[in-house]
Amino acid sequence: MVIGNQKKISEAKDVSSGLLINVIRTIATSASDDQRELARERLQTGYQDSGKVIDRLLTEQEEDVKTSVESFRDVATNIRECRERINRVQNALSASRNLLQSRRDELKKLWMENLEQKKIGQILEQIEEVKNMERIVDGLMKEEKFREAVDKLKRADIALNGPLSAIEGLHQLRTNIIDTSQHVLNVIIEKLLEWLVAEPFERQLFEVIRKLSESAIAESAVCARLLEKKYPDFITNITGTQTQIGVDLAKDRKTELNLKIVDALEALMVFDQLDTALDQLALRTPKLCKTALSDTVNLLSTLHANEGLDSNHLVHFINVLIAEMRACFYGHKILADEVGRLRMNEECKKEVIWRYWDGMQSVMETVVSDHVDIYPMKSDTQEKTVDKRRILFRFSNTAAVSGSTGIVAKQQPFALICPADPYNIIPIFHPLNRFCHEIEANIDQSPCKLHTFLHAFVMDIFIERIRKDMDQKIDYALSGNEVWQTLATVGGSKNKILVSCKRVFELCEQIGQFINSMDAYTQRFASLWVLIMEEYTKTATEMYSRITHSRTVQGDKMTEHSKTSANWAVDEDISRLLKSLPSWQVVVNQTPLTGDMTPGGILSLNESEQDIRLRTQRESEILISNLGSLAKIDHHAVITDINHAKAIICMHESLQWFSQNMRHLIATIPTKAKQAMKCLVHIRSPDGQVVEQLLSDALEQRLASVEQMSETCLLMLHLELRVHCFYHLLPLARGNAQDENDREIENFRRDLTQFHLLLTHHIAANKLKYLFDGLGHLCASIFIHCSQYIQKLTENGRKRVCRTIFAVQKTISKLTARPEAELTRAQVFFELLNKSPDQLLAQIRERGRQFTDLEYRYLLALAIRSHPVLSSQHGVLELKLNQLNEILSQARK
Helix, strand or coil: CHHHHHHHHHHHHHHHHHHHHHHHHHHHHCCCHHHHHHHHHHHHHHHHHHHHHHHHHHHHCHHHHHHHHHHHHHHHHHHHHHHHHHHHHHHHHHHHHHHHHHHHHHHHHHHHHHHHHHHHHHHHHHHHHHHCHHHHHHHHHHCCCHHHHHHHHHHHHHHHHCCCCCCCCCHHHHHHHHHHHHHHHHHHHHHHHHHHHHHHHHHHHHHHHHHCCHHHHHHCHHHHHHHHHHCCCHHHCHHHHHHHHHHHHHCCCHHHHHHHHHHHHHHHHHCCCHHHHHHHHHHHHHHHHHHHHHHHHHHHHHHCCCCCCCHHHHHHHHHHHHHHHHHHHHHHHHHHHHHHHHHCCHHHHHHHHHHHHHHHHHHHHHHHHHHCCCCCCCCCCCCCCCCCCCECCCCCCCCECCCCCCCCCCCCCCCCCCCCCHHHHHHHHHHHHHHHHHHHHHHCCCCCHHHHHHHHHHHHHHHHHHHHHHHHHHHHHHCCHHHHCCEECCCCCCCCEEHHHHHHHHHHHHHHHHHHHCHHHHHHHHHHHHHHHHHHHHHHHHHHHHHHEEEEEECCEEEEEECHHHHHHCCHHHHHHHHHCHHHHHHHCCCCCCCCCCHHHCCCCCCCHHHHHHHHHHHHHHHHHHHCCCCCCCHHHCCCCHHHHHHHHHHHHHHHHHHHHHHHHHHHCCHHHHHHCCCEEEEECCCCCEEEEEHHHHHHHHHHHHHHHHHHHHHHHHHHHHHHHHHHHHHHHCCCCHHHHHHHHHHHHHHHHHHHHHHHHHCCHHHHHHHHCCHHHHHHHHHHHHHHHCCCCCHHHHHHHHHHHHHHHHHHHHHHCCCCHHHHHHHHHHHHHHCCHHHHHHHHHHHCCCCCHHHHHHHHHHHHHHCCCHHHCCCHHHHHHHHHHHHHHHHHC
16 A cells, blocks of 8 residues: 555656656747746646645555654654763763873883893893803714704804894803804814724724734734724623624715714804815824824734735735725715715815825825835925914804914824835835826826826836946846856756856846836836846856957967857858758757657657768768868867866856746736837947837847857857867877877867766756767768878778777767767778778779768778879879779769
8 A cells, every 4th residue: 555655656756747847848948938838837737736646645644654753753762862872982982091091101111121021031041041052062062963063053153143242241151152163163073084084094904903813912002092992892802802893894884974974064064164174184184194004004013023024014004005095085085075065066076085185195105205215205286274363153253273274294204014125116016006096087187196206206216226226236246257157056947057147137037027016117127128138248248258269478479369169150151050950950949858868869859860960961061171171270279178168058058048038037027018118219239329229129139149149159069079079080080109099089088078077967968969969970070081181091000090980989979878870980981991992993883882972082092092002103093083983973873
């Protein structure tokens, strides 16, 4: 109902409003009064209608209006009451505000006082914490928690220089913190030195201790000091301690060591003290090594107490020292890796490694210098110094590191493992050289300081020392006549050799040891070989010349005589012929012979009887062509002093032994050394000129000279025996008186026997066979050849010659243990003289030829000269020789 009424009222309002608007628009826009009047009437009519509608509506809505008025009245009452309450609240708030305003200053004052009390409490708590810092840090240091300890110190540093900086009276606390910080730094450095240096060295020393006997450990103060730290009860159970040492050494400490180093380095980084610590490590590591070296020497001396002092112990010492330095480098490499990681700089890592090896090289230089008896060489790289006033921490008025300034002081000398001697470098050079290459690989630098030191020592001092020593030793080895007479026994040879040869080879052998140990300097050492062999060959040549030459004084004139055998030995034709024979090759090549066979019963290897006869015949022919025409050989032309003969024999044996052993020595040197000898060097030639030549060729040339001289001595002996045959047999072959024959035969027998006895004691059996082989053929040839110089041979003369030949045959056969058939042939030659020339020709025609054409001519000519009738007939000799030629020609067909 109400809604309907409201809708009607709304519609009426809309109609009225529209009408009113239209009227107002008409009145405003119409230009005619009629229209305006019409509009006014319409407006009036509409007003009346609206009044009616309102009256109707008021009548219809009277109850609702009353209800609305009453509601409005209630609402107005409530609003008035609310306003009153709001006024009361406003009044209460105003009163509260007044009260709060009065209390604000008092509350503010109390709040400020509370804040001050809290701040004072915090400061007191911080001060108390700083006071207890030293005790806390000490506890952490004992547990090796360096990073945590330094963090607490850092917080204390921040507090003292921050919130507590304005508080007076804390100077002592600041000083305590500085001292504690200094102590922490020192402890960290000490611990790093212990981990990186002391423990690695001690681990190697424990390896030595494990090899000691229980009594040696109990008596050693060094063992006691080392073992007490880790094994306090070692004295009661030494065996168990040695076993435990082995167990501990087998443990892997890499991870634990890495964690410790990282913790220490991070602690140093907190206060930016890493560089200071690294400087201290580089400075003190070599000093600590020196102490460990003294302990190492002590323990190794105890280990080798019953063996005496020699360079082998030095090798052991150097190997242990190198092992100690390698173990030490293991920790330093971890240190370098962590420093590079913390600094994020690869160069920092390289610097740590370089400084470590620089210090270790200095230590090794000192050790080597002391043992080779020289002062340490100065390195081109100077020691780095530490700033005298480098501040440890960023505290005001703090002190610098004490004892960390200046250059490394000169180390005190320590005990030596063996007597100092420059020759000690020989056994230790190889391990040191390998160690140098290892260092160069680690520091990426070549050559390293130690390598330069070794090279300078060897080149400037050691080789010069060797050269001087060799000069003195070669003078001693070759001085005096007794060195060319006195014999010495050597291993691997049944025959004795000259003392001079043995001494010289010992020098060469020592140089060979130098080359094996220091092949990098082969050129310098091999040059000493050349010089030694030159000097030895020169001295041997002089001795040979003194033996093969003699002087006689006749009035005011001095005459020099040379031995015929010596002249023949250097004669090109004779020496070439003799050296071309198979027997010479057998002797030179030292073909082994059966030990139970006599020299005379041994045939030259690979030679038939016919070969031996042909070879001997060629030799006899050339010798007879030189001496066969002489009636007598002067006694100055032969060796009559048996000592001279012995000297030649020993010189041959010694020189041959020397050359063979020298070649074996050269063959045993390393391949690298052999290649090093293929370099050009300046060599002084025999004529005094300096020429450029390969060192290997110069060495081969000197060896060839020694061998040639040895061969010359053997060749001379071979020829000397044959010259003696000529010396004694030429007079016999000429048909001397019986007394003279007997005397010469005795002299011949005595000379050959002395030679044989001498050679038997000083020369090999195959050489003895070579020397005496062919003597029978030569003697037979001498007798036959000399028949041409016999004017006439009677029956008694023939018999005397045959007896002489038989005596010679008996002498030689006794020495060679062979029948010497050639001398029997010579007897047959002279026995044929009992036949007439015609009978002789008839026998040749019937039986064939037994001698050469020339020998038959000698035989026929002597037969004619000895014939009582034919010797005086002119032209008989030519006739018979023609007949002989016809017979021999037919025999050849």
